[in-house]
Amino acid sequence: MESAENAKANSSRLSSVLTDTHFWVPVAVLLAGLLLLRTMS
């Protein structure tokens, strides 16, 4: 019972992160940075 609640809480937190628009800004910049790094070497 408790583990089911924990799983639900974890899922809810993950959902809060993924639906937070702020989250996708660093993700996009990270991908761009990796591309830039690829052109460097």
Added chain:
Amino acid sequence: MESPTGMTPTAQPLISPAVQSNSGSRHLRLLGTLSGFTAGAWLGAAEAPTKLVSIGISPVAISLIMVIGVFLARWSLPALILGTSSVRADVRRAPHLIIWAVLAGCLWAVANTLTIFAIRDVGLSIAFPLWNSNSLLGIVWGFLFFNELRQAGWRRWAGVLGGALVMCVGATLLAIASSTQAPAGHSLRGVWAALGAGVLWGTMYIPYRKAYLTGMNPLSFVTFFTFGELGMMSVLAIGYNGLSPLWQELLVARGVIFWLTLGGFVWVIGDLFQQYAAKYLGISRGIPLSNSNQLWGLLWGIFVFGELHNRSSSAYLQVVGGSLLMMLGVGAVAFSSVSGGEQARWKEAAQREGRRYGVAADYVEARMEGRQAVGESAPSRGILDWLLVAAATAIFIFFATMARVPQMSIHWGPAALLTAALLALLVLCGVALWRTTRFN
């Protein structure tokens, strides 16, 4: 439990709570300012070991070795200062921040690797101010996402925007100087690498601000941040070099592993102070302040490594003038202090984050004020903490036994003076943080 003003709960206040609150808030802002300058000194010093790039180790391998030092420091220092029980308690209250911390660590690793390329192509004294443009981006994100500079008044806006403009002029001057100093065909690549690092680091402050608005202790945040750093750096190093060639390169580099991991360790100390600056001043002010590392980097580059030796006087003037302009801009931003109206908007942003991620409001408020929440147990160190400290120390000693002094021209007199200044700032700011917040 002692209150932030130093009174016990039973003591009768001699001044009104509102005055106490204003005074405590001002005290925290001053503490943030001191943390920002101390961060600048330590972050600037940490870049000095990357000069070893000139001895033929690949940039990715150098970055990986530095990150190993960073990883060791990011676990051992929090364990030493507060204990891992405090880290665990923080994570229980705001577990979502683990994702943010790991993401920030990935951004850091890529940015750090780019800086090594930048140093190789345009030199430390040029690359440094360029990637410090991250503070401009920090201001943008702070305004857009975290209500920083909202209701700040025209003077503060003028200070921040004027400062940002002066910084851009300084950065342009340095970019022009770089085109005459770097090998043909590489200067543009170096400039792009430095600017790219600036964008990555500037964006990395979004997770920082997320964490501190919802009350996480900087010492807790960095322990998870470092998984992102080491994980991303390992992927990059293996991806670019391959496992076996990377291992061979690490074996060849064993004589300098100690110096590079030491650079990572010094970086962590600077970064910790930067985290406290971001916590108490916000990213729009804390980051420009800690970007005074540019000046410290210049001091190390010129006086310890003789970087501008035999350059033309015009290039010298461009670098010094550009750096001074950037510093002037940083000063203007830093002295645009936080108004009461703006602080209220910060709290709104904090409440928004708290609601979104289910973090208790009293915890968020207490941590914003640099104190423990009601019912929160005092941090303590256990056997695990001492084991972590001992293991990190043993690894550093092991690396030191393999170390050799790099065969390059180093001026030891200025290096000793700069080191003494670093230690003085460390003690001053460390004691101030401890007395005011107990590192909360």
